[in-house]
Amino acid sequence: MEENQKPNHEKLDEGIDFGVSRLTPEKIEAAINAVFNRETGARFRAYVETCIHCGLCADACHFYLSRDKDPRFSPAGKVKQTVWPMLKAKGKVDAEMIRQAARIAHTECNLCKRCAIYCPFGIDIAYLMSMVRRVIHKLGATPLYLQDTAHSHAATMNQMWVKGDEWIDTLQWQEEEARAEFPSLRIPLEVEGADIMYSVIAPEPKFQAQLIYQMAAIMHTAGVRWTMPATMGWDNSDMAMFSGDNEIMGRIKRAHFDTAARLRVKRIVMGECGHAFRSVYDMGNRWLGWARPPIPIVHAIEFYYELLKSGRLRIARKYEKPVTLHDPCNVSRGAGLHEMARYVADQICEQVVEMHPNREYNYCCAAGGGVINCGPPFKNTRVLGNKIKAEQLFDAKSRGAQTMIAPCHNCHSGLHDIVHHYEVGLEIKFFGDIIYECMEKE
Known part of the structure; x- marks a missing residue:
């Protein structure tokens, strides 16, 4: 191919682009087969082979809903663009495919598992995307900011x-x-x-x-x-x-x-x-x-x-502004703490305005799953990919909410970006902020 005929790919991320530039067909094939054949098992195969492409997972995904229902952003669509080609070719895919897989798995999926509760077979697409990320890690093509954080952990x-x-x-x-x-x-x-x-x-x-x-x-x-x-x-x-x-x-x-x-x-x-x-x-x-x-x-x-509940902590006066409660994926959908969260909110706040949907069906903040840690190159992708969350917040505000409680750090950061970008106008607090403000003190 002549020089002026070579694909002119826009730069994606320094970590991804540099990692992909060092790949060889042999290295790609070895990494994919090492992960899929040696680090997975019946669970992985059952998920891949059970999917009947029914599309019921699509409306569960905030990226899909916020991107005009583009099928490429549906959970099944993400698997189709990443896992299936790798399996079908038995690892013999090119570097550009790895580059796009890194973008999809790291920045267009929060691993929030909302799609799993809508799938009639309970297929955990977050697990499948985690395996794609594992392949990307093995190939040294993780997004730069996320890799820097992993280096901090290591050091x-x-x-x-x-x-x-x-x-x-x-x-x-x-x-x-x-x-x-x-x-x-x-x-x-x-x-x-x-x-x-x-x-x-x-x-x-x-x-x-x-x-x-x-x-x-x-x-x-x-x-x-x-x-x-x-x-x-x-x-x-x-x-x-x-x-x-x-x-x-x-x-x-x-x-x-x-x-x-x-x-x-x-x-x-x-x-x-x-x-x-x-x-x-x-x-x-x-x-x-x-x-x-x-x-x-x-x-x-x-x-x-x-x-x-035990009375060891008493509330002197309840928080007066109407609040709405954001259910973090990993503590509500993942750990079932949504009813405890509502008990706490009711004990410390005068009025709780529910988001719809809520509890385990709540929309993800678009920051969890390591997506926010992929850094500035993907901030707009993340915020625009959760327009549906902004609409949910506007609805809660229209029904009186002035403050949003988000008991998760990543949710705080992601919701802060959404609130400011879409000019929602909600204050964001932790439970601890309100408890400290309202509890009986010495």
Whole structure:
């Protein structure tokens, strides 16, 4: 082919483009067959061979609905463009196909599993897309920003390159701030035998330290025997889980659970994050061979539910602005905490305006699944790919909602982009924000 006849592909992402430029047919074939033949089994084959192309999964996908129902964005359409060609050709596909597979699997699917509850056969397309991401990882073509986060996990055991002394300094800083309001408050470090080890994700000490302050105030007011670790294992987030780097995912979860075991705590309570919860109860633990986490772990929603239900935490006055509740995929659809979330919302808020649909049928925020961690090159793709969520938010606002509660960090970030891009005009809060504001204090 003459030079001026070569395909002129627009640059996609520095990580993807560089990785794809180094591929050979032999490397592609070997990686695909290694993943599909050695890392999958009956589950993978059953999903691929059961699909009858009925299309019932299509209307479950926010990308499909937001893109004028373009069939390429339907869940089955994504499988048709990625998994099926790889299987049919037994791995003998070209580099451009890998490039497009990386774009589809990483930036046009949030692994939210909404399509699985609409499929008449229960086919888990999120699992199939995860296997495509695994292939992409093996080929070294992961999007740059997501790979950088995975590198941070590998080097520092947290996703924000927070160094050991920075972590401890942040906790001491928040303790000093809180003692102005609660003189006897402590953020206890390295307390063996505590009832609870509280763990957070790295964006909290890096950018949102006030969330640690708020939880310390809640723990103190409720009289909880708790601790936080001073060593690696404090960060429960796991973007390697979404980059396909299962080996790093396993290291992160091992460090997390080993830290809790070393401190001999009765259980782990984690902050308001969805993907991190998924990594400790459904994926990282299974990669390590544990069907269940070796130490009981609960999400903040369940913890707040327990404190309010038992009366250990009392509300002085309810939050007055009408709120609407966003159900994060990984804690509602994935873990069934939607009713507990509503109990908490009802206890702390005067009025809750439901989104429609809601609970396990709620639309994804378009940021989870590692999609937001693919960074600025794909921000517009992500936001435009969830116009349907903006319409859902406008509907809740038209019925009186002024504040949206989103008990998940990625959801906060994704919804923030949607609210600003579409000018929805809703304030976004965590449960902890409102509980701290409204609870009885010393």
